[in-house]
Amino acid sequence: MKIVLQRVSEAEVTVEGRSVGRIGPGLVLLVGVGHGDTEEQARYLAEKCLHLRIFEDDQGKMNRSLPDISGRVLAISQFTLYGDTRKGRRPGFTDAAPPEQAEPLYERFVQFLRDGGVTVETGRFGQHMLVRIHNDGPVTLILEASA
Numbered sequence: 001m002k003i004v005l006q007r008v009s010e011a012e013v014t015v016e017g018r019s020v021g022r023i024g025p026g027l028v029l030l031v032g033v034g035h036g037d038t039e040e041q042a043r044y045l046a047e048k049c050l051h052l053r054i055f056e057d058d059q060g061k062m063n064r065s066l067p068d069i070s071g072r073v074l075a076i077s078q079f080t081l082y083g084d085t086r087k088g089r090r091p092g093f094t095d096a097a098p099p100e101q102a103e104p105l106y107e108r109f110v111q112f113l114r115d116g117g118v119t120v121e122t123g124r125f126g127q128h129m130l131v132r133i134h135n136d137g138p139v140t141l142i143l144e145a146s147a
Contacts, residue, residue, distance in 0.1 A: 001037045001045055001109070002081040004030040007054055007139035011074045012132045013123040020129075021121030026071030028133050031109060032081030033102035034095050041145035042105055046112035049073070054139055062139075066118055073113055076123040076131055077106050099126055 005027055012022040029049060055064040055071065066073070079102065083091035096102065103125050113120045123129045 001034065001041050001105070001145050002032040003045055003049065003143040004078070004081065005049060005052070005054075005141045005143055006030075006133060007136045008074075009134045009136045011134065013074060013076060013121070014130045014132075015124045015127050020124055021074050023072040023074045023119075023121055025069060025136070026118075027066060027073050028131070029073055029075045030078040030081060031075055031106055032078050033097040033105050034082050035097050035101075037097060037105055037145070039105065039108055042109040043112050045143055045145050046109055046116065048143055050113065050116040050118065052141070054141070067116070071118065073118055073120045074122070074131075075106075075110050075113065075120055076129065077102070077125045 008026060008028050010024050011028045013020055027049060050067065051065045053065050054062050055069045057063040079093060079096040082096035083093055084095060085091050106125060110120050110122060123131070
């Protein structure tokens with residue numbers, strides 16, 4: 001699994017012109033699922049996202065986690081994180097898990113976040129989405145758990 005994590009002041013996702021998820025301060029998580037990814041990896045990455053200390057404390061140091069600030073998550077499925085651009089000019093996506101494997105694991109990842117006590121909004125799996133992100137910092141990290 002691969003995740004692009006962005007600390008945000010706010011974010012929103014729309015599908016066909018309708019808002020389907022909106023958060024204030026927290027994290028946007030672009031989540032890619034690859035072949036062979038497991039529920040254990042999903043649990044590990046959810047815990048990592050919940051407890052990374054990337055929010056500022058009173059001294060301006062990154063010392064607080066998502067639960068510490070009562071932050072929220074906007075999780076977006078993102079198979080293009082597995083795009084292979086090493087050859088040619090068109091990315092290949094053969095490393096991305098097929099939808100019938102990826103969607104249940106993405107949903108488990110979201111559930112692990114919710115089980116951690118945070119509010120999670122989502123996009124719509126497999127749909128064309130527009131994501132508005134107000135990156136705070138900017139702070140962007142890449143997390144990965146390999147099969």
